[in-house]
Amino acid sequence: MLSFIFRRLALTAATMLAVSLLVFLLLELNPGSVAVKVLGPYSSEEQRQLWLEANGYLNPLWQRYLEWLGRMVTGDFGESIRFKVPVAEVLWPRLWNTAILAFWTFAVLIPLSLTLGVLAGMREGSRLDRAISITSIITTSIPEFASAVFLSAIFVFGLGILPGTSAMSNGFDPLQLILPVMVLVLYDVGYVTRMTRASMAEVMTAPYIRTAVLKGIPFPRVILRHGLRNALIPPFTVIMLQINWLLSGVVVVEFFFAYKGFGALLLEASLNQDIYLIQACAMVAVFVAVTTQTLADIGYTYLNPRIRLQ
Structure with a gap:
């Protein structure tokens, strides 16, 4: 190991x-x-x-x-051409802002998508499975900019209960995170749900599941102890990949809601040809991507004992 x-x-x-x-x-x-x-x-x-x-x-x-x-x-990335300050002074606060956004997105996305995927995969072909699958396909097919406009029209202009921007100009405001998190979860929940559903449906046909059911083990225990752990390997891979997407792939969401995050910083650096800031953003993005994949490989050994034995 x-x-x-x-x-x-x-x-x-x-x-x-x-x-x-x-x-x-x-x-x-x-x-x-x-x-x-x-x-x-x-x-x-x-x-x-x-x-x-x-x-x-x-x-x-x-x-x-x-x-x-x-x-x-050593963390010396040079001086930003755009902001006229050391790159580190701009980079780390923006990276922290994106980490906050990613944390709350995952806090909603992971339990919701895993629950829906397990419910759909448990009874493949049932009405619940079809309803969850159709909803997942619809949400995944709607791009972030479209759902951002749609949700803003409802909650900002229609109901007037949420702010339309997330600039955090007066300090941290949890209300300003709600719409960006909703957009990201709405776009990604269908993808993770479909992966979980496919994996769970395959596991439910395995011989050890049938054996556990025939032994009289309660069905919820069969699902949690025998089915879910083995079904988590493909969704685990997808979830780890979403970290890279939430780091630099949410430029549209951050730009739409004026959120001062890492993706918006990378876009601004590219538009202004800020070479030292681009270098720092590229190295940080690659470091996060490689690290998450390393953690995913290590996590496989705990989800699948056969990999650990090999």
Whole structure:
């Protein structure tokens, strides 16, 4: 078990190293373009050369990469061109805001989708199964921007009970999180529910389930102790993948509700060609993606003992 964890951690470190080299080559291979982005298109050639020399861009490529990697590891991402402050001062608060949004989304999404998926998979082909499946397909087919407009029309303009933006300009306000969380849950709950339903339906046809039922074990106990644990492996994979989506894939939701999150920050950095902020966002996004997949692989060993024995 420990050797498996160490192998996964080594693979994670190797992946991060390879991605860091790719990000560096894509964004900093040409020092002249970096100088133009930092100093602006109207800077003179002399100003650019002085800046390149002062910031070590005339050093060999391998030396520049090692110095850049060392700064990244220590949390020194440089200074944001857009915000005129160190990147870390902008990045970490935005990342924390997205973490709050993701936490409440998961707090609603996971129990709701697993419950609906189990109920549908227990009685495959029943009316309840068809109702849950049709509802899941409908919710998944509606994009976030459409559901955001629809829910805003109801709760903001129609009923007037929820704020239409989530800028948190006067401090943290739980009410401003309700609409973004509703949009994200509405879009994603159908996908996770369908995965859980398919996995649960397959498990319910397994011989050990029939054996447990024939032995007279109460049906709720059969579902919870024998069926659910084995059915959780595919949904677990999907849920772990949703962390990456909630980190950088919710740009539409954050932009629509003016929520100051990581996705909106990445979009703003791209529009303003903020090279150091783009680098930091890319490395953080890849780190979260690789880490979540490592945790998913480790989690498999607890959900499926056969993997642990192998």
